[in-house]
Amino acid sequence: MEESKPGYAGYLIRLAAYVTDVLIFNLVFLFLAWVFISLYLKDLGLLLKSLGSLFLFIFLFNRILWHIYLIFLTTHLGGSLGKRLFGLRVTTLEGRNLSLVQSAFRFIIGYFVSGVLLGLGYLAIFKNPQKQGWHDQVSDTLVIQEKKQGLILGLISLTVFLSVSVGLFYFSIVRLAESQTFMIQVQNEIEKMQTVVQNLQTKTSTDDLHFYRSDLV
Amino acid sequence: MDFGNLISRAFEIVKQNKFLWILGIVLTAVSAGGANLANDINYSSLSQDLPPEVGETVSTVFKNILHFLASIPLYLWVVAILVLLILIILSFMLRLVIKSWVEGALIGAVCDLDEGKESSLAASSRQGRRSFKALLWLNFVPGLIFFGVIFLSGAILVPLVLFVLPTSAKILALILLIIPLTLVILIASLALNLTLILAQRKAVIEGLTPRKALFESFALVKKHFLEQIALGLINVGIGCGVGCLTVLVVIPFIPVVLLIYILFKVSPLIGVPFGVLVFILLMVAISLIQGIFMAYKSAVWTLFAREIGIKKTLQPDKPVQTGQNMQKYTQLTVKCKNGVE
Numbered sequence: 001m002e003e004s005k006p007g008y009a010g011y012l013i014r015l016a017a018y019v020t021d022v023l024i025f026n027l028v029f030l031f032l033a034w035v036f037i038s039l040y041l042k043d044l045g046l047l048l049k050s051l052g053s054l055f056l057f058i059f060l061f062n063r064i065l066w067h068i069y070l071i072f073l074t075t076h077l078g079g080s081l082g083k084r085l086f087g088l089r090v091t092t093l094e095g096r097n098l099s100l101v102q103s104a105f106r107f108i109i110g111y112f113v114s115g116v117l118l119g120l121g122y123l124a125i126f127k128n129p130q131k132q133g134w135h136d137q138v139s140d141t142l143v144i145q146e147k148k149q150g151l152i153l154g155l156i157s158l159t160v161f162l163s164v165s166v167g168l169f170y171f172s173i174v175r176l177a178e179s180q181t182f183m184i185q186v187q188n189e190i191e192k193m194q195t196v197v198q199n200l201q202t203k204t205s206t207d208d209l210h211f212y213r214s215d216l217v
Numbered sequence: 218m219d220f221g222n223l224i225s226r227a228f229e230i231v232k233q234n235k236f237l238w239i240l241g242i243v244l245t246a247v248s249a250g251g252a253n254l255a256n257d258i259n260y261s262s263l264s265q266d267l268p269p270e271v272g273e274t275v276s277t278v279f280k281n282i283l284h285f286l287a288s289i290p291l292y293l294w295v296v297a298i299l300v301l302l303i304l305i306i307l308s309f310m311l312r313l314v315i316k317s318w319v320e321g322a323l324i325g326a327v328c329d330l331d332e333g334k335e336s337s338l339a340a341s342s343r344q345g346r347r348s349f350k351a352l353l354w355l356n357f358v359p360g361l362i363f364f365g366v367i368f369l370s371g372a373i374l375v376p377l378v379l380f381v382l383p384t385s386a387k388i389l390a391l392i393l394l395i396i397p398l399t400l401v402i403l404i405a406s407l408a409l410n411l412t413l414i415l416a417q418r419k420a421v422i423e424g425l426t427p428r429k430a431l432f433e434s435f436a437l438v439k440k441h442f443l444e445q446i447a448l449g450l451i452n453v454g455i456g457c458g459v460g461c462l463t464v465l466v467v468i469p470f471i472p473v474v475l476l477i478y479i480l481f482k483v484s485p486l487i488g489v490p491f492g493v494l495v496f497i498l499l500m501v502a503i504s505l506i507q508g509i510f511m512a513y514k515s516a517v518w519t520l521f522a523r524e525i526g527i528k529k530t531l532q533p534d535k536p537v538q539t540g541q542n543m544q545k546y547t548q549l550t551v552k553c554k555n556g557v558e
Binding site: 053056060061064105108109112113116117118121132134137138139140 | 242246297301311318337343497
């Protein structure tokens with residue numbers, strides 16, 4: 001049986017692995033949002049509070065957790081979950097797994113370098129003979145495709161994670177829309193806002209009239 | 218010293234090696250003083266010009282926001298503020314780390330290229346990583362000590378003048394203190410900056426410890442003070458030229474902005490993407506100009522440092538042959554999978 005040779009991983013497969021990683025990472029937050037919607041559907045105040053706390057948490061910790069996810073998995077597994085599913089491995093130039101420091105350098109400083117000119121550094125993968133982006137070049141790393149079969153597994157995982165994410169989002173919205181209590185509460189809030197706007201409009205037009213009259217006089 | 222030759226060599230090196238532009242852009246990004254447009258807006262005058270209705274709408278929205286914010290429990294606020302504080306400190310540290318690495322990379326690369334050796338983004342990054350600790354120390358400790366001394370002097374002198382001295386002596390003491398103190402601070406900050414420019418080069422090129430590099434550079438600054446000031450002034454002049462160039466780049470965009478406005482009025486669907494595209498192009502052009510200038514500045518100071526005697530003493534790097542390593546790795550993987558090793 002012919003052994004598949006590891007080669008340098010190209011831009012598209014790396015992009016697909018990245019999208020898979022983003023989906024996996026955000027699935028946790030999407031799931032939590034779905035749980036909150038299911039639990040607190042009847043209480044608009046509590047629902048807004050729990051979702052607000054979740055968004056605050058995402059706003060504050062998202063980038064840190066994302067980098068920990070990438071650095072930790074690349075050091076221990078040779079790549080993030082998305083990359084491993086696609087059969088990719090991030091290695092040193094000698095073909096070893098990255099150390100914690102090298103991994104941190106690649107994902108924090110390297111990604112900063114690649115992203116500094118509107119992500120032009122990622123497009124360098126197309127041009128470089130070893131398919132290294134600027135972040136790979138500055139951190140002395142390579143991304144290799146260990147298994148050609150990984151592409152199929154990766155694409156299946158990408159489809160699954162995408163479907164689950166879209167499904168969770170869709171069912172959350174449907175659940176909100178189908179809940180009569182929630183819709184009544186939202187409708188009440190909208191009516192309150194409409195009254196405020198109407199009052200303001202009436203006041204503005206009366207003031208305008210006064211303004212024009214005084215101008216004429 | 219032939220400044221013309223120095224500047225043309227620096228320009229030539231930067232022009233021929235485009236990876237230096239990338240490093241320059243990174244350095245510009247982390248060296249920026251955090252310009253905040255919001256600070257330039259005078260909110261008090263803005264609110265005065267607004268009609269009362271807008272004020273009322275704003276106050277309704279503001280009330281709602283306040284109501285929402287009040288509903289968030291206190292412990293969450295404390296956590297959020299703490300986390301924000303940690304994030305600010307982390308981002309400051311990260312900027313310092315990137316700055317130290319990229320400065321080392323630029324100095325190392327220019328030095329190699331001036332010696333006629335080849336350099337690349339990867340090779341320069343290796344040099345940046347090697348000298349990063351020394352540059353981190355140089356970028357942080359001397360500045361911290363300098364500002365610490367100023368702060369301490371202020372903390373001792375201000376209460377002394379305000380509370381201890383009699384009223385008649387206060388004015389005299391203030392005049393006698395402020396002028397010489399300002400002069401001392403200015404001269405000390407100039408000397409520190411000039412010393413740090415050379416100390417960074419000494420640490421990278423000669424591989425000295427930061428303390429030794431700092432002391433030896435101070436001796437060099439005393440010896441070549443006027444030459445260093447002259448080059449600094451030339452750089453300021455070139456910087457003004459670069460500023461004018463940036464304006465020249467922006468000018469052709471003015472009719473484009475008008476065109477975007479007309480397009481937006483006709484159809485926002487066409488106007489918005491076109492506007493975003495033009496904005497991105499403008500940002501890229503400005504970043505590129507600033508990055509090239511930053512790379513040039515680093516190059517010219519490195520060449521200056523070499524001219525006044527800062528020379529390489531370290532052994533050159535062993536070249537890393539990625540192709541061979543890849544081949545070895547492939548063979549090893551095949552052997553492992555076949556159970557040979």
